[in-house]
Amino acid sequence: MSTIHKALLGGFDQIIRDPVWSDIAFDNSLLALSQNPAFDVLDGIRQLGPVALVYPGATHSRRAHSLGVYHIARRFLLALADRGRLDSATPEGARSFLAAALCHDLGHYPYAHSLKDLPLAAHEAIAGDMLLEDSLRRAIVHCGANPEQVAAIIDWNRPAADDGETLLYRRILSGVLDPDKIDYLTRDAYFCGVPYGIQDADFILRRIDVTDGKLNIDPRGVMSVEAILFSKYQMYRAVYWHSSVRCATAMVKKSILGALNGGMLLPKQLYGLDDAGLSRLMAEGPKEVFQPALDALSGRLYSLVADIPFDLNSSVHTDLNDLDKRLEAEATLAMAADLNECEVLIDIPEPISFETDLDVETEEGLCQFSSCSRLFGAEGAARLVPSLRRIRIFVHPKADADTLAGMAAELLT
Numbered sequence: 001m002s003t004i005h006k007a008l009l010g011g012f013d014q015i016i017r018d019p020v021w022s023d024i025a026f027d028n029s030l031l032a033l034s035q036n037p038a039f040d041v042l043d044g045i046r047q048l049g050p051v052a053l054v055y056p057g058a059t060h061s062r063r064a065h066s067l068g069v070y071h072i073a074r075r076f077l078l079a080l081a082d083r084g085r086l087d088s089a090t091p092e093g094a095r096s097f098l099a100a101a102l103c104h105d106l107g108h109y110p111y112a113h114s115l116k117d118l119p120l121a122a123h124e125a126i127a128g129d130m131l132l133e134d135s136l137r138r139a140i141v142h143c144g145a146n147p148e149q150v151a152a153i154i155d156w157n158r159p160a161a162d163d164g165e166t167l168l169y170r171r172i173l174s175g176v177l178d179p180d181k182i183d184y185l186t187r188d189a190y191f192c193g194v195p196y197g198i199q200d201a202d203f204i205l206r207r208i209d210v211t212d213g214k215l216n217i218d219p220r221g222v223m224s225v226e227a228i229l230f231s232k233y234q235m236y237r238a239v240y241w242h243s244s245v246r247c248a249t250a251m252v253k254k255s256i257l258g259a260l261n262g263g264m265l266l267p268k269q270l271y272g273l274d275d276a277g278l279s280r281l282m283a284e285g286p287k288e289v290f291q292p293a294l295d296a297l298s299g300r301l302y303s304l305v306a307d308i309p310f311d312l313n314s315s316v317h318t319d320l321n322d323l324d325k326r327l328e329a330e331a332t333l334a335m336a337a338d339l340n341e342c343e344v345l346i347d348i349p350e351p352i353s354f355e356t357d358l359d360v361e362t363e364e365g366l367c368q369f370s371s372c373s374r375l376f377g378a379e380g381a382a383r384l385v386p387s388l389r390r391i392r393i394f395v396h397p398k399a400d401a402d403t404l405a406g407m408a409a410e411l412l413t
Helices: 003-009 028-034 037-043 049-053 062-082 091-103 123-131 134-142 147-154 165-173 179-192 201-207 219-240 243-261 275-283 287-297 315-319 323-336 378-388 401-412
Strands: 014-018 022-026 208-211 214-217 303-309 344-347 359-362 365-368 390-395
Touching: 003 062, 003 091, 014 028, 014 062, 022 028, 022 062, 028 062, 028 091, 028 134, 037 062, 037 134, 049 243, 062 091, 062 165, 062 179, 062 201, 062 208, 091 123, 091 134, 091 147, 091 165, 123 134, 123 147, 134 147, 147 165, 165 179, 165 214, 179 201, 179 219, 201 208, 201 219, 208 359, 214 219, 219 359, 219 378, 243 287, 243 303, 243 344, 243 390, 275 287, 303 401, 315 401, 323 344, 323 401, 390 401
Parallel strands: 214 359
Antiparallel strands: 014 022, 208 214, 303 390, 344 390, 359 365
């Protein structure tokens, strides 16, 4: 047995049962890391936040997702090691990758991605800082891993050793064919009760390879990447960017941004909170600022009055990407409709892509995935985005929806 196989197989007799992947195996040190008090916060953060308003089964936690990512990450390395593709890797590096997969979400904010666009530190950077603090550092060292390397695998803005190994692990953990995406698409679909996101992890693992320190697939694996990209499209359309989910997200974001801009809330107060902690913080704050978020948490959503595709060629639309300009537009609509500023919301999801730099290993050599896929070539992938990324305007139910719809149409054209 190679040293890498020993690092991935020796003593893995501690089992956690998971509804998605069945048995997830740990050795004693990695199990202890997964039980560190830092993970308690992830127990209190729903993976999908407001999605449970639409799909009531979607109450699974960030902790469960983290265990799933660790499980798929370990299987990734075992598949590559079985093919002799990790002969130059170190046991410490492999263990660091497992720890990174397990800990990648430790810095995540509450209420899913509602706070993603706000002026806050990236959750990867927060996780990296946490891993270098005493308790987690000791637990990581006890796993035979390097805390600095673990942090660098998670947070790409940290310096990494110029040995190629850390860069490879970064690419495996964060790419189109990564353990994170395989778990969250499959897990989210399972708990939402929809068939769109289920991934054939066994088939994917048989198709992956590494060439010159970069992950690639064989020709039969093209369908695996297409399945992931199409699942991503379906899950965004039906689940992640459902209009009610986007409304709740915008209501929370509006309250938090208003509190940050008004100096009633400091960014550091949001770090380390779970969903219940965020709810308490807002319940104790000024009602006029936090009422939209509190309404969203209770399922009292605003009304949809406009819903159009985001147009990259429209200067009006691109200007609204700027949070300050979006606030100005919301204030203009609110004033015209005799509403409070917090009672009008303009929602624009973050940019999304269905392209990948993943290579396909053919008999003629490596070629780009986009040239091998009939479904997700550059043009085909680009056509999917307008059907997903939409500008929506929501208003308080007391407003005259017809009047606001006319104002919204004038604003967005």
